[in-house]
Amino acid sequence: xxxxxxxxxxxxxxxxxxxxxxxxxxxxxxxxxxxxxxxxxxxxxxxxxxxxxxxxxxxxxxxxxxxxxxxxxxxxxxxxxxxxxxxxxxxxxxxxxxxxxxxxxxxxxxxxxxxxxxxxxxxxxxxxxxxxxxxxxxxxxxxxxxxxxxxxxxxxxxx
Amino acid sequence: xxxxxxxxxxxxxxxxxxxxxxxxxxxxxxxxxxxxxxxxxxxxxxxxxxxxxxxxxxxxxxxxxxxxxxxxxxxxxxxxxxxxxxxxxxxxxxxxxxxxxxxxxxxxxxxxxxxxxxxxxxxxxxxxxxxxxxxxxxxxxxxxxxxxxxxxxxxxxxxxxxxxxxxxxxxxxxxxxxxxxxxxxxxxxxxxxxxxxxxxxxxxxxxxxxxxxxxxxxxxxxxxxxxxxxxxxxxxxxxxxxxxxxxxxxxxxxxxxxxxxxxxxxxxxxxxxxx
Amino acid sequence: xxxxxxxxxxxxxxxxxxxxxxxxxxxxxxxxxxxxxxxxxxxxxxxxxxxxxxxxxxxxxxxxxxxxxxxxxxxxxxxxxxxxxxxxxxxxxxxxxxxxxxxxxxxxxxxxxxxxxxxxxxxxxxxxxxxxxxxxxxxxxxxxxxxxxxxxxxxxxxxxxxxxxxxxxxxxxxxxxxxxxxxxxxxxxxxxxxxxxxxxxxxxxxxxxxxxxxxxxxxxxxxxxxxxxxxxxxxxxxxxxxxxxxxxxxxxxxxxxxxxxxxxxxxxxxxxxxxxxx
Numbered sequence: 001x002x003x004x005x006x007x008x009x010x011x012x013x014x015x016x017x018x019x020x021x022x023x024x025x026x027x028x029x030x031x032x033x034x035x036x037x038x039x040x041x042x043x044x045x046x047x048x049x050x051x052x053x054x055x056x057x058x059x060x061x062x063x064x065x066x067x068x069x070x071x072x073x074x075x076x077x078x079x080x081x082x083x084x085x086x087x088x089x090x091x092x093x094x095x096x097x098x099x100x101x102x103x104x105x106x107x108x109x110x111x112x113x114x115x116x117x118x119x120x121x122x123x124x125x126x127x128x129x130x131x132x133x134x135x136x137x138x139x140x141x142x143x144x145x146x147x148x149x150x151x152x153x154x155x156x157x158x159x
Numbered sequence: 160x161x162x163x164x165x166x167x168x169x170x171x172x173x174x175x176x177x178x179x180x181x182x183x184x185x186x187x188x189x190x191x192x193x194x195x196x197x198x199x200x201x202x203x204x205x206x207x208x209x210x211x212x213x214x215x216x217x218x219x220x221x222x223x224x225x226x227x228x229x230x231x232x233x234x235x236x237x238x239x240x241x242x243x244x245x246x247x248x249x250x251x252x253x254x255x256x257x258x259x260x261x262x263x264x265x266x267x268x269x270x271x272x273x274x275x276x277x278x279x280x281x282x283x284x285x286x287x288x289x290x291x292x293x294x295x296x297x298x299x300x301x302x303x304x305x306x307x308x309x310x311x312x313x314x315x316x317x318x319x320x321x322x323x324x325x326x327x328x329x330x331x332x333x334x335x336x337x338x339x340x341x342x343x344x345x346x347x348x349x350x351x352x353x354x355x356x357x358x359x360x361x362x363x364x365x366x367x368x369x370x371x372x373x374x375x376x377x378x379x380x381x382x383x384x385x386x387x388x389x390x391x392x393x394x395x396x397x398x399x400x401x402x403x404x405x406x407x408x409x410x411x412x413x414x415x416x417x418x419x420x421x422x423x424x425x426x427x428x429x430x431x432x433x434x
Numbered sequence: 435x436x437x438x439x440x441x442x443x444x445x446x447x448x449x450x451x452x453x454x455x456x457x458x459x460x461x462x463x464x465x466x467x468x469x470x471x472x473x474x475x476x477x478x479x480x481x482x483x484x485x486x487x488x489x490x491x492x493x494x495x496x497x498x499x500x501x502x503x504x505x506x507x508x509x510x511x512x513x514x515x516x517x518x519x520x521x522x523x524x525x526x527x528x529x530x531x532x533x534x535x536x537x538x539x540x541x542x543x544x545x546x547x548x549x550x551x552x553x554x555x556x557x558x559x560x561x562x563x564x565x566x567x568x569x570x571x572x573x574x575x576x577x578x579x580x581x582x583x584x585x586x587x588x589x590x591x592x593x594x595x596x597x598x599x600x601x602x603x604x605x606x607x608x609x610x611x612x613x614x615x616x617x618x619x620x621x622x623x624x625x626x627x628x629x630x631x632x633x634x635x636x637x638x639x640x641x642x643x644x645x646x647x648x649x650x651x652x653x654x655x656x657x658x659x660x661x662x663x664x665x666x667x668x669x670x671x672x673x674x675x676x677x678x679x680x681x682x683x684x685x686x687x688x689x690x691x692x693x694x695x696x697x698x699x700x701x702x703x704x705x706x707x708x709x710x711x712x
Contacts, residue, residue, distance in 0.1 A: 263497025
């Protein structure tokens with residue numbers, strides 16, 4: 001890894017023949033320029049050319065880059081079902097193609113109201129009661145279903 | 160006249176004591192070749208600049224700049240959701256600039272209510288910054304830039320541009336380049352770069368009224384592009400071209416100081432020892 | 435929601451538990467500890483007097499401009515003092531551009547009350563000629579960084595800026611009846627009282643902390659500001675709503691305010707002295 005060099009927006013970092021532009025940079029007339037003030041980082045990610053990026057904080061590289069592939073197991077069917085009322089936080093207003101990006105990655109966020117599965121409970125859709133952070137129970141049939149349950153905070157309910 | 164009920168009111172009218180100063184005897188006129196603060200005419204002799212980032216704890220980014228007695232502070236908030244969703248182009252973010260004089264910042268006390276000069280300066284600031292900001296990276300969001308002049312001793316728009324671009328960079332808003340500002344007062348055959356308040360508003364030194372005007376240039380120093388140009392007064396074409404060139408040179412002189420201020424802020428936030 | 439799985443822990447409760455258990459605040463301060471207070475006098479040369487105060491991150495600047503006017507009809511031997519507090523969008527994302535909001539209006543009125551009740555300056559002192567000419571001191575106070583407890587900072591900035599003011603000599607020409615200003619002869623104001631404020635955040639009358647940050651102000655159930663002068667006399671007490679406070683707790687606040695007055699007076703004097711030496 002190259003030594004830590006600082007740059008300011010507008011500084012020319014290198015030509016596109018040497019590197020591929022990464023986050024915090026932009027391309028112009030065959031050269032890569034910095035669009036952020038920070039440290040210049042060159043990373044060989046197995047590709048032919050290293051990726052050049054500008055990071056504001058040196059510890060940022062310990063965290064995965066935006067868009068990087070992180071392997072973990074999230075089973076959507078164990079978290080949410082259609083019709084659930086979910087408390088989530090807006091983490092980004094989204095880019096051109098996509099809509100709002102939401103997160104429930106906090107203890108206080110997740111499913112608030114859910115109804116039990118129709119096939120198991122007649123008449124269908126009794127409102128379920130949370131019994132743990134990952135399970136809810138139908139009060140009529142006592143059938144348990146998996147949900148990412150929110151630990152609801154009173155101030156969220158008022159808002 | 161509408162009564163301002165939201166502020167503590169003083170008398171209906173008051174005058175600055177400067178209006179009643181007895182005319183002093185034999186005040187020496189400013190010499191033709193030199194300037195009152197010892198700088199030279201017709202040279203890119205900008206005042207030394209002091210710049211710092213990150214002074215406002217509540218802001219995403221901030222900067223303070225001092226050039227001679229001109230003192231400006233700027234904060235940047237955002238990107239956050241836009242106030243007015245209806246008319247916004249959803250594909251790119253919006254930059255909002257607000258320029259204000261503190262009431263005590265000028266020789267004559269100003270009002271708390273934003274005047275036409277402040278509105279014009281807000282617009283000039285916005286236009287100079289827009290070409291530099293990568294707004295397409297912030298769709299549906301707005302980025303707010305607030306500048307307050309704490310003391311006005313000339314060339315406020317120019318220094319406001321520099322201060323704001325520094326605060327934007329401190330906030331981590333992506334930009335194609337920094338933006339640096341420099342102002343100039345053309346006074347007949349000679350010019351005064353980075354003029355003080357007195358030089359900016361003072362009468363011409365030569366008798367004739369030719370080539371009198373003011374120019375402010377905003378420059379993207381690394382890409383070497385002009386992002387803002389304001390001029391008033393009457394100048395011959397070649398004089399104006401010369402004035403713009405002098406301003407560009409003035410901007411370039413500021414560049415190392417601004418780079419250092421920014422590098423200092425980056426280092427303070429994240430010391431390089433971590434790697 | 436069903437009971438049993440509703441052990442909601444609000445941030446306020448979290449804060450209260452932590453403060454009680456460790457007797458320590460998120461920034462490491464003790465309950466009765468002020469943040470570091472710094473003062474800079476006379477940094478704005480376009481003002482007749484100015485001061486910049488920092489209490490922790492909170493930054494307040496006060497600039498005073500003196501102008502000439504006719505004395506008020508109901509008090510022909512007095513001048514005017516006009517304080518205004520501005521909370522611009524620059525200082526925090528909680529403020530929007532436009533006319534002053536409720537908090538700024540309340541702060542302006544509070545500062546005006548402190549000036550009036552503590553008699554910082556005798557308004558007779560700034561009258562030049564009875565019924566004809568007097569000074570109006572526009573004391574414009576602006577917040578540059580809002581991290582709680584602006585009232586204490588505003589009062590320090592105001593007093594320090596007033597001490598920094600120098601007014602030129604003014605005579606009325608007996609023939610022309612016009613004012614004549616002599617900029618070469620300047621005089622300091624006669625500051626007769628030195629009020630100092632101490633603000634406290636209250637948590638249900640159980641915990642009282644001094645000099646709250648913006649975060650602590652938001653979590654608190656009430657605020658109180660006590661202003662005393664150097665003779666340990668109360669000038670103003672400001673308690674805008676919130677939870678009730680026992681007389682005993684109020685007495686504690688007043689005692690703390692009296693010590694704080696000594697600390698701040700010492701700071702102002704030191705800065706004034708070093709400014710003179712320069």
